[in-house]
Amino acid sequence: MEKYFDFDRVYDRRGTNSIKWDFFAERGHSEDELPLWVADMDFRSPEPVIRALEETAGAGFFGYTLAKYEDKKIVSDYLFRRHGFAPDPGDIIFLPSVCAALTMALLGLSKEGDGVMIHQPVYYPFANIVRDVGRKLVIDPLVRDENGRYIIDYVSFENKIVSEQVKFYILCSPHNPVGRVWTKDELRKIGDICLAHKVTVFADEIHADFVYEGSVFTPFASLSEDYRENCVTFTSPSKTFNMAGLQIAEAIVHDEKKRRAVLKTAAVYGLSEQPIMGLAAMKAAYSECDAWVDALVSYVYGNITFMEGFLKEKIPVLEMVHPEGTYLPWVDFGKLGLSRDKLEDLIRNRAKLWLDAGYIFGHGGEGFQRFNAACPREVLKQALERTLQAVISIPC
Numbered sequence: 001m002e003k004y005f006d007f008d009r010v011y012d013r014r015g016t017n018s019i020k021w022d023f024f025a026e027r028g029h030s031e032d033e034l035p036l037w038v039a040d041m042d043f044r045s046p047e048p049v050i051r052a053l054e055e056t057a058g059a060g061f062f063g064y065t066l067a068k069y070e071d072k073k074i075v076s077d078y079l080f081r082r083h084g085f086a087p088d089p090g091d092i093i094f095l096p097s098v099c100a101a102l103t104m105a106l107l108g109l110s111k112e113g114d115g116v117m118i119h120q121p122v123y124y125p126f127a128n129i130v131r132d133v134g135r136k137l138v139i140d141p142l143v144r145d146e147n148g149r150y151i152i153d154y155v156s157f158e159n160k161i162v163s164e165q166v167k168f169y170i171l172c173s174p175h176n177p178v179g180r181v182w183t184k185d186e187l188r189k190i191g192d193i194c195l196a197h198k199v200t201v202f203a204d205e206i207h208a209d210f211v212y213e214g215s216v217f218t219p220f221a222s223l224s225e226d227y228r229e230n231c232v233t234f235t236s237p238s239k240t241f242n243m244a245g246l247q248i249a250e251a252i253v254h255d256e257k258k259r260r261a262v263l264k265t266a267a268v269y270g271l272s273e274q275p276i277m278g279l280a281a282m283k284a285a286y287s288e289c290d291a292w293v294d295a296l297v298s299y300v301y302g303n304i305t306f307m308e309g310f311l312k313e314k315i316p317v318l319e320m321v322h323p324e325g326t327y328l329p330w331v332d333f334g335k336l337g338l339s340r341d342k343l344e345d346l347i348r349n350r351a352k353l354w355l356d357a358g359y360i361f362g363h364g365g366e367g368f369q370r371f372n373a374a375c376p377r378e379v380l381k382q383a384l385e386r387t388l389q390a391v392i393s394i395p396c
């Protein structure tokens, strides 16, 4: 019998120190806004993860903790089962989050003023991290083809690498917020340009498990030995298993010299050991939850399809960019012709929603809003009904 998982169940997450549900006033929002902003799902983590945490808590010892080779192999085996590429377990470094890992990699591998390129619109902490660690942020805009699909302009990409002396490129794969799952061909173009100009690729693959019909996720490092040596891959159980609060993520550094540099930097920042709860949860997540992940991805895709249908039928003035991956639909409100402030007013005060405004993702984000579809369908439906009522209320 097929296992049943209840993703429809609505939980009250208030009172759990949740950034999404417990910090309205502190972040300038009102309690009656429905939060669909941060990439945190409203689904309970799978039972094996909860059980592993209970068992670890029950043992009552919380001393200094280190991951073993076998624990790293669990990560590698998971990546192989889901994405067909098994990194050498010895190449895996555990760090508290992808952002922390990206920071450690930048600090360990680059020097002050080095050019670091990103493609905007993109996950906004990338720009902050690059600037905050004193590197030079180089922005290349994604462009849209005749079908509205976001693509990379390789001529602009290469020209900027040369003119801005770029040394590192942060690849968001799958891409948050535009939902692209880069094809092998696209990844090869990126990889070849980076190799030709000695640009190290930082491949953030945190959303890899959320890929939908017609698209296949390809780990960048799987494409060739040369790419592998020239990149650092970042991944984490935090998105798929909704466990960002357990503070465990992976940097996979294939080149030994680079790996030693990242490990040394992590040690300087006191990040050489692992959180005992995070480690226990990670092991259970990656080894015992495949059926749950399949069901989750299928449920979220159902939400995305539902949302696309709702907007097409009831609010056609809004354009949802069809996501090939991630659970973060990117919706263009541009045809409403509202200023940034008026759009903000529409979302917060009329729709009573807390979303991520597009402009914070940088170039090309103006006029967009990013939703989070990883919630029970009823909650998503409520959010869309609120959006509909708000749009209807706009004076002609």
Ligand SMILES: Cc1ncc(COP(=O)(O)O)c(C=O)c1O
Pocket (backbone or CB within 6 Å): 038, 039, 096, 097, 098, 099, 100, 123, 172, 176, 204, 206, 207, 236, 238, 244, 249
């Ligand atoms: C592309 C991307 N990278 C990294 C993160 C953050 O991961 P972490 O919480 O492990 O730093 C997110 C979260 O939304 C993300 O979308």
